Amino acid sequence: MTDQTAQPEDSGSQSAAGRMSRRSLFRAAGVGAAVVGGALLVAAAARLVLPPRYAGLLAARSKAQDVVTFAVLGVAVLAVAVSLP
Secondary structure (H helix, E strand, O other): OOOOOOOOOOHHHOOHHHOOOHHHHHHHHHHHHHHHHHHHHHHHHHHHHOOHHHHHHHOOOOHHHHHHHHHHHHHHHHHHHHHOO
């Protein structure tokens, strides 16, 4: 019985395009964090303007508490996204 699992190739044989630099990884993480932060701010705005029957799963607590929670988390995540190199 032979082992047919894929073995990683030698890192020296990979081209520069095949590897991600640390800077590009942080840039990708920053973009992802900005998307999440923006989505949280959109959720806060949606919870603010939507009536309770359309809010769905956005309505977990009172409207004021939901809006403040989403807004604070959105701003915090955006601050992390901006602070990444």
